[in-house]
Amino acid sequence: MPAAVLLVFVLACAVLGYRVIAAVPPLLHTPLMSGMNALSGITLLVALSALSHEEPGSLLALAAVVLATGNVVGGFWVTERMLRMFHQRGKQEAEE
Amino acid sequence: MMAWIPDFLLPALLTLGFLLGLRWMRSPRTAVRGNRLGALCMALAVTQAFWRYGVFALPGAWTALGLGAALGWLLAHRVKSIRMPQLVALLNGFGGAASALVIAARIPARDPGAAGLAWLTAVAALTVGSLTFSGSLIAALKLQGYLASRPLRFAGQNQLLLSLGALGLILLLVATVTQQTGALLAIIALALIYGLLMALRVGGADMPVVISFLNSLSGIAAALSGIALGSPLAAGVGTLVGVAGMILTRLMCRAMNRNLAAVLSGFAMPESETEDEAGDEAGAVTGESAPADASQIPDLLQDARRVLIVPGYGMALAQAQQAVKDLMDALEAAGKEVKVAVHPVAGRMPGHMHVLLAEVGVGVEKLYDMAKINHEFAETDVVVAVGACDVMNPAATTAKGTPISGMPILRVAEARAVIVCNLDEKPGYSGVANTLYQEPHVITCWGDAAQTVPEITRRFTQRV
Incomplete structure (x- = not known):
């Protein structure tokens, strides 16, 4: 992607992201943060691209893959666990 | 092969998917779906990257992926809600480290003639990532109790x-222009030290601000590494994380009436003079009015129609969440209206108190945020505060020049009666004595909330 297009894309993400995320209620702020941990694991893509180059730094790239995958799996899983906690309670109360 | 599909269309579509997932985080009903959509988009993105970069055949890639997945699963699988802040802090650190490592892996082979923007963002990603890593590690160690949570301070x-910050900026430019390994190593070292010092000087109740800020930085580092190494998706999604962290940082700062710079520099923490002043004042009030007697508690609760619970981090420290839930159940069984009033910085991270209470089965519809509940204190018969101090200290509005002056508080004092179940009468994190304790309609039960709260429940149920 050319630099100018990339810049516009990033700015669009910032504006849309702000609008969407500012509407998340305080109740869900902890799951939001752990979900963001998962999303910051997006570096995994960059790490995989680095792995495709045969070069001396590939050990570092492997370490990056480990940590970024840890973020993705850990982040999504802990968020899922927390949200189920909220959701199941909500359902039970409604049924009672 | 049409290059525009992987280059433009796919990143745009996946980003929209992530955004829709975040939109579903608006309500607990749809949030599970939102999180799963996010995970699906991430899985698609990673699969696409495997295919695109041709790393399917690399056993190393699969091993690393498996190791990382096991690590993440182990960390997340059994964590208790009280430990959530340290988990998030640790994962912030992982994110920062991954971004820095990716850049470090690619730099030896960098084309020296590469565009200035790519170099600048690469060096910036390296810096922000390293800083996030060391800062988050310290924050996690402090939260876990391996390091003292009080702020570390020294002269100068x-x-x-x-x-160090100024030196860092200069080094950033030098490293970008000269592209020397020495300059790059120097800036990594500097960023690591800076993160270390920054996190060491921050204390317990400031953690919500610091964790949010490091969350944001981990996203910014990911975005920068994406820009530097040509991954639009990483740039876009990293930006989302950066924005979310910034929104939360601002909310937390507002809830404490402090700015980010003040929190990070440890400024506006209790000075000895303000503490003495508050102490004197408190001492003077004690002589005038005799606080209400604990023996009235069962009567008070029995006569009450509306009860508000005010939880603080002390409740989590005492592991009294279940005791609070039991008290709520007993009150509700007796026909009282029970709600929980939650201050935004009541825990150690944004939304922490909600998770702690949801874990023991308190329904989310009973949890009310400060802005929604504050006007109801005046119509409340009894407030039961458990392990909360600063967030309901009237001194925040009445006294000037204290660390909490101007901080929005739960207006607990307006209720007809208040029962405080705190460990002792010592001030909270801010060091400002709580003037609430001296009010005639406040009953204090000092001691471990895991014992005092069940005792209240027992005496109340006996009466009913």
């Missing part, structure tokens, strides 16, 4: 941090 700290 501000000057040192300022000079």
Whole structure:
């Protein structure tokens, strides 16, 4: 992607992201943060691209893959666990 | 092969998917779906990257992926809600480290003639990532209790941090222009030290601000590494994380009436003079009015129609969440209206108190945020505060020049009666004595809330 297009894309993400995320209620702020941990694991893509180059730094790239995958799996899983906690309670109360 | 599909269309579509997932985080009903959509988009993105970069055949890639997945699963699988802040802090650190490592892996082979923007963002990603890593590690260790949670301070700290920051900016430019390995190593070292010092000087109740800020930085580092190494998706999604962290940082700062710089520099923490002043004042009030007697509690609760619970981090420290839930159940069984009033910085991270209470089965519809509940205190018969101090200290509005002056508080004092179940009458994190304790309609039950709260429940149920 050319630099100018990339810049516009990033700015669009910032504006849309702000609008969407500012509407998340305080109740869900902890799951939001752990979900963001998962999303910051997006570096995994960059790490995989680095792995495709045969070069001396590939050990570092492997370490990056480990940590970024840890973020993705850990982040999504802990968020899922927390949200189920909220959701199941909500359902039970409604049924009672 | 049409290059525009992987280059433009796919990143745009996946980003929209992530955004829709975040939109579903608006309500607990749809949030599970939102999180799963996010995970699906991430899985698609990673699969696409495997295919695109041709790393399917690399056993190393699969091993690393498996190791990382096991690590993440182990960390997340059994964590208790009280430990959530340290988990998030640790994962912030992982994110920062991954971004820095990716850049470090690619730099030896960098084309020296590469565009200035790519180099600048690469060096910036390296810096922000390293800083996030060391800062988050310290924050996690403090939260876990392996390091003392009180802020570390020494003479000349501000000057040192300022000079390090300035030096860092110069090094950033030098490293970008010269592209020398030495300059790059120097800036990594500097960023690591800076993160260390920054996190060490921050104390317990400031953690919500610091964790949010490091969350944001981990996203910014990911975005920068994406820009530097040509991954639009990483740039876009990293930006989302950066924005979310910034929104939360601002909310937390507002809830404490402090700015980010003040929190990070340890400024506006209790000075000895303000503490003495508050102490004197408190001492003077004690003589005038005799606080209400604990023996009235069962009567008070029995006569009450509306009860508000005010939880603080002390409740989590005492592991009294279940005791609070039991008290709520007993009150509700007796026909009382029970709600929980939650201050935004009541825990150690944004939304922490909600998770702690949801874990023991308190329904989310009973949890009310400060802005929604504050006007109801005046119509409340009894407030039961458990392990909360600063967030309901009237001194925040009445006294000037204290660390909490101007901080929005839960207006607990307006209720007809208040029962405080705190460990002792010592001030909270801010060091400002709580003037609430001296009010005639406040009953204090000092001691471990895991014992005092069940005792209240027992005496109340006996009466009913």
